[in-house]
Each structure stands twice: as structure tokens, then as C-alpha cells.
Amino acid sequence: MQTAADLMTKRFLRISTEHNLKEALALLLYGEQHKAETAAIAVIDEQGNLAGILTPECVVAGLSGLNAHLSQEALSEAVERNYSLTVGQVMKKGIPTATKETPLSELLLYMRTGKHECIPVIEESSVIGLVYVSDLFKQVAQLALTEEDQGIQM
Template identity: 25%
Template sequence: MKARDIMVSDVPVITASATVAQAVQMLKDNYGDESFINAAPGLVVLSERGGLAGILTPLSVITALIGEAAMTAAEKVDESFFSKRCEAIKALAVSEIMERQAISVTEDARVADIAELFVKHRFQRLPVVKGNRVIGIIYRSRLLFAMTEKMTG
């Protein structure tokens, strides 16, 4: 079995120059309902040339929202904390908070090799590329189900 057999080809993408506010809206539009409550949402971030630049995950945005650890506990508890942080980061470029993920696989990558990458790097998703272009994404759950197909029939 190869990457092409288990990848999802309908990949939500955003450019590195898009704003964090645009990215959050795209995450809401693509993953905001209850059916995705246990999903591993994220956006593939493309460079201006269309190649893989990184991944934007909910954790990327949460990390940016929390900000510098220098905030006092009292400030973090204040109800206006996240409103202020939203204002502070909403116009940032996605490239400023994304995870730079240089690791991807080709559509011919073997499932065993993909599994090793997931375990070694603790990925939740892995882009699939053809040349310089992102053509799909493999989610950890799809990998698991492909590997255990014989277990469940």
C-alpha cells in the first residue's frame, strides 16, 4: 500500500501571507462543526510559489494566543485576555505562527515508511507532494485504519 492509497486529496490550503484571522475563519469553515470534534484539523500552508511552506494547526494558533510566558497568572485569568490577544495576532501573517514542516512524502511512499515518520515525529498529518506541489495529506487516523484493515475486516 502506498501514500496515494490512503491520502486525502481535498486538502484545505492557505498561503503563508494570509492573515491569522483568515486562517482561523478557514479552520472554522472546514472543521467547525461537531462532526470534526475528534479530527486533526489543520491547513497546509503554501509558499508564494505554491510549494509546501508548513502546516497551521489549532495548536499553532493557541500558542500564538497565549503569547509570551511573561504574562502574569492574573492577566491570563482576566476575561479580556483572549480578546486582547486576538487583536494582537489577527493581522499577523500565517508564516509567523505556522509550524515549518520540511517533511513530506511522495505518492509512492510505502505505508511502513509513512508510519515510521508518524511515530518518530509524532505527526498528526503528513503532506503528500508531487514535485513541488501538494497533492494530498495523510491523517494519522487514516494511516491507522489502513494498517489495521485486516484486524477489522
């Protein structure tokens, strides 16, 4: 039985609740340029514990002020005004967590019951890995497809 320990990404981006959105944006762009997973970033509080998850969607919503009906000029002004918001103000909170022993079936349940880009894996109150949706997809695909199926050409 596959567990979170088997599926988790051990090298992942982290950011503090106190960083501002300009810094978060720079980290996301850095991650993209260096082929790091940027669907979700672990947000760590002052004690080093998981505080939440930051997604590109959180950053865009925070920078734009959640207003979809802005002109280009008004959007630029909103972005400049909102650069100083902190990660702690816009991150997703209350994200389910897993331990290294959490089975694949439970991880899939977490993903189905909420819109979660990843599930943080916690050990002694520290984040030791992230299980991304893409990790779960690859595992389920491996279970569902035979070697012959995996070579299908379209």
C-alpha cells in the same frame, strides 16, 4: 503494499503564508462546519510550494501569545492584538514529506518520530495530498483486526 497514493486525502484545505490568523481561524471554522479534515492545513508559499503545516494548536498558540496565565480580559486583548500575525509566523516548518510511492511503513515511521498531524504528499514541488494520522490509524486497524473483530460491541 499500501502507499501514500492509496492513503492520502486529495481534497484538503490550503492557506497562504501571508494570510493572517483571523483568516486562518475562519478557514478552520469553515472546515469544521463542512466536515473537512482540520487537524492540519497545508500552507503554501508565494511560488505555490509547501511552506509548512498549520494546525488549530498553532493558531491558538499564536492568538494567545503562548501565555497560559492570562486573565479572560488579557486573553481577549492578546487575541485581538495577534489577529494580524501571519500564518507563516506560526506554522509548523520542517515537516517530513512523502511521494505517492512512499510505503505505509515509512509513513508510520514519520508519524512515530515526530508529532505530525499529517504528512504532505508532494509531486513536482506541489502538494497533491495529505496523509493524516487518522488515515494511518484506519489502515493499521484494518490490518490488525479481522472482520469479526471489527464488529466488537462494547
